Amino acid sequence: GSDTWKYLANYSAPTDTNWRNPGFNDAGWANGAGGIGYGDNDDNTVISPCVSLYMRKIFSVTDSTKIADAILNMDYDDAFVAYLNGTEIARSNIGVAGNRPSWNDIADGQHEAVMYQGMNPDSFQLSMHLIRSILVNGNNVLAIEVHNLAANNVDMSAIPFLSFKMSDATSM
16 A cells, blocks of 8 residues: 555666575665556556566564454555465466566566555455465565566556454454
8 A cells, every 4th residue: 555665667687686585684675555566547656667666565463363364455466475474375467376476577477556546456465375375473564566567668557465363352
């Protein structure tokens, strides 16, 4: 959503490929409100056209045992892979699950963002077995890479929402 993210727009190969992991130092990355992208007037943070965008958001969990369900809603153009603490949790329109795309890989096909058109973003039900195995009490990192259909594509959108349903009245 519109929370502040750390991000890196990729115009050349990044120097450190550990950006998906919790211990990565993102101090040199830019800060910006989500969504991040260009071209559709649906971005809180506008970047120059690029082939891919990396985003990181650190969030805290008090008691992971109270999480009953997890959903990633993602409005994107054209492809994405999402990671929680370095482990892939969702992807669409690029490559094969488990194979991390290169920074300059392009989307498998076109996918237009839809929220600016008044529609709901794509929803990805996350495996609770997987979430429970990687989520920790304390700080966690949601890392997302968004890839374009081409390096000079006319638009890019990255508007993620990670939601947890709690087993009691608390919320995250």
